[in-house]
Amino acid sequence: MEIKILGTGCAGCMSLYKTVVDVASELKLDATIVKEEDIMKIMEYNVMTLPALVIDGKVVAKGKISSIEVKTLLMKSPFSLK
Numbered sequence: 001m002e003i004k005i006l007g008t009g010c011a012g013c014m015s016l017y018k019t020v021v022d023v024a025s026e027l028k029l030d031a032t033i034v035k036e037e038d039i040m041k042i043m044e045y046n047v048m049t050l051p052a053l054v055i056d057g058k059v060v061a062k063g064k065i066s067s068i069e070v071k072t073l074l075m076k077s078p079f080s081l082k
Contacts, residue, residue, distance in 0.1 A: 001031040006042045007051035012064065016051045019067045023074055
């Protein structure tokens with residue numbers, strides 16, 4: 001599983017990255033977590049609101065994302081070990 005946090009390095013982006021790392025660890029996911037800050041690469045995802053959460057190439061959430069939402073999204077992934 002590849003999880004990307006799209007953001008330019010703002011506080012919200014860094015907070016989402018930490019939340020994703022914590023939740024992935026809690027769920028014992030075998031995941032690669034990447035923080036994408038290159039604006040040209042972010043634009044390839046056609047998102048206008050940051051931060052954005054991408055799981056296996058698909059944008060699954062944009063804007064302010066709570067830890068509960070992150071956990072729900074990661075648990076829905078076919079790669080989670082529920």
